[in-house]
Amino acid sequence: MFKVFIPQKNLTLLAETGENLMDVLIAGGLPVASSCLGEGVCSKCAVEVTPAGEPGDRETKTLTRNNKSLDQRLCCQVFITQDLEVKTTYW
Numbered sequence: 001m002f003k004v005f006i007p008q009k010n011l012t013l014l015a016e017t018g019e020n021l022m023d024v025l026i027a028g029g030l031p032v033a034s035s036c037l038g039e040g041v042c043s044k045c046a047v048e049v050t051p052a053g054e055p056g057d058r059e060t061k062t063l064t065r066n067n068k069s070l071d072q073r074l075c076c077q078v079f080i081t082q083d084l085e086v087k088t089t090y091w
């Protein structure tokens with residue numbers, strides 16, 4: 001079990017190993033923007049994740065194509081394997 005800490009809400013969510021970050025955030029009651037339903041192509045779900053981990057090629061292409069910072073992660077493409085801290089501008 002890992003912790004996903006949301007400092008803006010002072011909220012800690014719990015996640016199983018390999019659970020999808022977008023699913024955990026939505027289950028925790030946090031709104032996550034999306035127009036591709038987690039397919040990794042719209043980039044609307046981009047958030048700041050610490051530690052950021054390594055985005056895959058597809059994720060990097062999507063972030064670049066949509067002029068997103070490469071410091072962000074697409075939460076629909078993050079599978080949790082450690083404790084994380086997550087921020088976004090709209091929470």
Ligand code: FES
Pocket residue numbers: 033034035036037038039040041042043044045046062074075076077
């Ligand atoms: S929901 Fe579209 S890229 Fe994540």
